[in-house]
Amino acid sequence: MKVLFATPNRSLMDALTVLVPSQRELSIAYNSSEATKALKQKDGEFDFIVVDEETFLGNFPWEWMPLLRDHSQVSQIIVILSEKTDSVYAEIIKRLAVDLKISLIAPGLTKEEVAGEVNLRVYKQAKKEIEKKGRLITVFSSSSKDGATTVALSTAMAIAKGTSKKVGLLDLNLKSPELRDFMGVKGEKGLPLIQADMDAKLLEPETLLKACEQVSSVKNLFVLTGLVRREWAEKISVSEIAFLLQVARETFDIVFVDVHSFPDNAATVRSLLDADERWVVVSPSVASYQSSWHDWYNSVFMHYGLSHDDFKVIINRDSKELASVNEIERSMGVKVFAQVSHVGQEKGIKSLNFGEPMFISKEDEYAPFKNEINKIAQQVSQNMGITEFEVTGKKGKVKGRGLVASMFPFLIVK
Ligand SMILES: Nc1ncnc2c1ncn2[C@@H]1O[C@H](COP(=O)(O)OP(=O)(O)OP(=O)(O)O)[C@@H](O)[C@H]1O
Ligand SMILES: [Mg+2]
Numbered sequence: 001m002k003v004l005f006a007t008p009n010r011s012l013m014d015a016l017t018v019l020v021p022s023q024r025e026l027s028i029a030y031n032s033s034e035a036t037k038a039l040k041q042k043d044g045e046f047d048f049i050v051v052d053e054e055t056f057l058g059n060f061p062w063e064w065m066p067l068l069r070d071h072s073q074v075s076q077i078i079v080i081l082s083e084k085t086d087s088v089y090a091e092i093i094k095r096l097a098v099d100l101k102i103s104l105i106a107p108g109l110t111k112e113e114v115a116g117e118v119n120l121r122v123y124k125q126a127k128k129e130i131e132k133k134g135r136l137i138t139v140f141s142s143s144s145k146d147g148a149t150t151v152a153l154s155t156a157m158a159i160a161k162g163t164s165k166k167v168g169l170l171d172l173n174l175k176s177p178e179l180r181d182f183m184g185v186k187g188e189k190g191l192p193l194i195q196a197d198m199d200a201k202l203l204e205p206e207t208l209l210k211a212c213e214q215v216s217s218v219k220n221l222f223v224l225t226g227l228v229r230r231e232w233a234e235k236i237s238v239s240e241i242a243f244l245l246q247v248a249r250e251t252f253d254i255v256f257v258d259v260h261s262f263p264d265n266a267a268t269v270r271s272l273l274d275a276d277e278r279w280v281v282v283s284p285s286v287a288s289y290q291s292s293w294h295d296w297y298n299s300v301f302m303h304y305g306l307s308h309d310d311f312k313v314i315i316n317r318d319s320k321e322l323a324s325v326n327e328i329e330r331s332m333g334v335k336v337f338a339q340v341s342h343v344g345q346e347k348g349i350k351s352l353n354f355g356e357p358m359f360i361s362k363e364d365e366y367a368p369f370k371n372e373i374n375k376i377a378q379q380v381s382q383n384m385g386i387t388e389f390e391v392t393g394k395k396g397k398v399k400g401r402g403l404v405a406s407m408f409p410f411l412i413v414k
Contacts, residue, residue, distance in 0.1 A: 001025055002044055003122060006035040007052030007080070015115040016050065019123060032056050036067065045072035048122045053082040053093070061093045069100040076200055078121060080114055081107040094192045094228055103196040106189055106210060113210075120204045121197065134168070134249040135384055138275035140268065141261040142282040143292035147316035149178050150348070151281050151340065151373075152258040153223075154359035158370075158377035159254060160221035162389045168212070168252035170224045172241065172267040173260045174233030177226020184355015185213045190225035198240040205251035208244075217360060222252065233265050241270040254384070261292070263300040273304055277380075278311045279337070284323035289313075290331050312337035314376070338376045343369050 005016045006029040013028060020026045027046070029035035035055055039046075049068055056064040068077050079102055081093065090107075097104050105117045139155075141148040152169060160167040171179040171191070180190065193211040197203040212222035227233065248255045257275070259268040272278055282289040297308075311334050315325070318339040325336045343358060343366055351358045358366055359373055374391045381389040 001048070001122075002046045003027070003048045003050070004029065004035070004038050004046045005050050006030075006038075006055040008054055009052060009111070012052060012080075012111045012114060015111040016118060019115060019119050021123075029055065032059060032064065039067060039071040046075050049075050049077045050080070050118055050122070051078070052080045053085065057082070057084065061089060061096055065093070065096045065100055065102065068102065076103070076121070076202065077101070077196075078103045078105060078118065080105045083107040090188075091228070098192065098195055098229055098232055101196045101199055103200070103202070104193045106193060109210075117207060117210070120206055121202050134166075134252045134255050135277070135380075136245060136249060136255045136257065136271075136275045137277045137279060137380070138257045138259055138271040139279045139281065140259045140272070141288075142280050142296075143285075143288045144176075144261055146261070146281045146283045146288050147340070148261070148279075148281045149173070149182060149258050150358065151279065151314055151316060151376075152256045153179065153182055153357055154369075154373040155376050155380070156221055156223075156254075156256045157215070157218050157357060157359045158373050159380060159389075160218045162374065162377055162391055163381055163386055164220060164388065165253035165386060166251070167221050168208075168224070168248050168255045169221065170244070170248060170255065170257045171226035172244075172257050172271055174227050174236060174265055174267050175230050175260050175262070177230070178352070179223055179258060180213075180225040181352055181355060182357060183213060183215065183223060183225070185225065189213050190228070192228050194224075194244075195236075195240075198244050199237075201243055203244065203247045205247060208247055208251050215357075215360070224248075233267070236266055238266040238270050241266050242274060245271065245274050254380070261296075263296055269300075269304065272301070272306070278306070279314055280311050280334070281314045281316050282328065282332070283317050284315060284319050284328065286323075286331075289315075289323065289328045293332050308333040315339045317342035338372065338379070340372045340376075341368050 002025050003020060004027045005013060007013050008030055017026065027038045029038050032055055035051065051068060079097065081104055103121065105114060139148045139152040156167050156169040159165065171177045189211050194203055194207060197207060209222060212224050215221060257271045259271050263269050313328065313332060313334045313336045315328060315336060318341050329336050347365065359370055378389045
């Protein structure tokens with residue numbers, strides 16, 4: 001196996017070279033001209049090309065990145081991102097990485113962490129068959145903006161807060177990735193960092209974890225934010241998504257996947273087919289629980305062999321005056337699993353604009369919403385045989401089913 005390492009940083013180079021079992025297979029470059037020379041030499045192509053972005057700091061990314069790929073169409077290329085790059089160039093690099101199938105390593109890691117990432121990708125590539133482990137729950141809206149992201153993020157937070165389980169939330173809404181905004185993060189991490197690894201089937205749980213964002217108040221929640229190139233959505237293949245879902249199951253105890261309501265791309269379809277639970281979030285509007293649901297069910301879901309019983313309905317912005325549970329169940333032919341109340345339009349937009357998830361807001365108006373979400377989280381935990389679920393409410397800490405049910409008797413979860 002032939003490997004090229006390029007970095008101007010001597011101590012990083014030392015950390016990388018100790019990984020290599022045989023020095024004969026290794027080429028090293030400390031600057032852009034040495035790297036360019038190594039890439040142009042004719043005696044055999046590199047299997048792995050690992051390049052610190054700082055090697056090419058004086059060059060434009062649209063010049064040096066294609067140069068890496070021009071060396072060979074089959075080499076695995078990994079670029080270690082630099083903290084010195086301004087945000088415009090950082091964005092260009094991420095976009096080019098998608099086109100050129102280049103894996104990225106997040107900026108700001110220690111040399112040992114970078115070496116660990118490289119080791120995972122280069123020297124542990126013979127991947128064992130992954131065991132199906134964590135529970136996979138795919139959440140989508142019957143029609144756009146019914147609240148899939150809100151329900152997925154809030155429930156993932158509730159389970160992570162209420163249990164010690166490792167909870168993953170993947171933004172696979174490729175055409176409308178909004179978890180980044182909901183969480184108020186800038187987007188250094190996320191799906192773009194691992195797209196090439198998904199494609200090459202080299203993704204490892206440790207790499208997936210490092211690509212996830214975290215919220216300081218919920219330590220065991222890991223959120224993979226979405227694509228930065230929405231026009232790429234339809235190019236992501238079914239096998240890439242299936243592989244990511246498998247690795248996510250291996251990484252987390254529970255995986256929530258937030259997908260787009262239109263089942264016209266691999267992410268929505270594969271995530272629905274592979275899921276253990278499929279939650280369809282509806283609003284009490286005929287456009288949602290009637291027209292949109294029936295159109296998509298009859299034209300797509302049914303043909304993939306999914307029956308009505310394979311879905312669970314969550315009514316968001318619940319309003320009995322607009323449509324009762326019975327009406328919605330009768331129309332959809334699917335059982336209603338839970339109801340979530342409307343916090344108010346402004347509050348919803350505010351939480352998005354300020355990147356403050358409604359579930360962790362301390363304001364009193366959110367209490368009914370949070371109680372309902374906790375109830376869903378508790379139900380999921382019970383279904384998985386997790387007995388440790390805890391809710392810290394105003395009246396103190398409660399444990400176990402009976403107490404929670406007695407605290408929130410007005411909540412309906414079937
Ligand atoms: N129960 C609720 N109370 C108040 N606001 C809400 C509620 N549910 C969702 N919202 C707000 O409504 C908007 C749309 O919600 P969300 O983004 O979760 O929908 P979605 O179905 O994921 O949308 P998309 O179709 O883009 O994926 C957001 O601003 C969100 O904060
Ligand atoms: Mg959404």
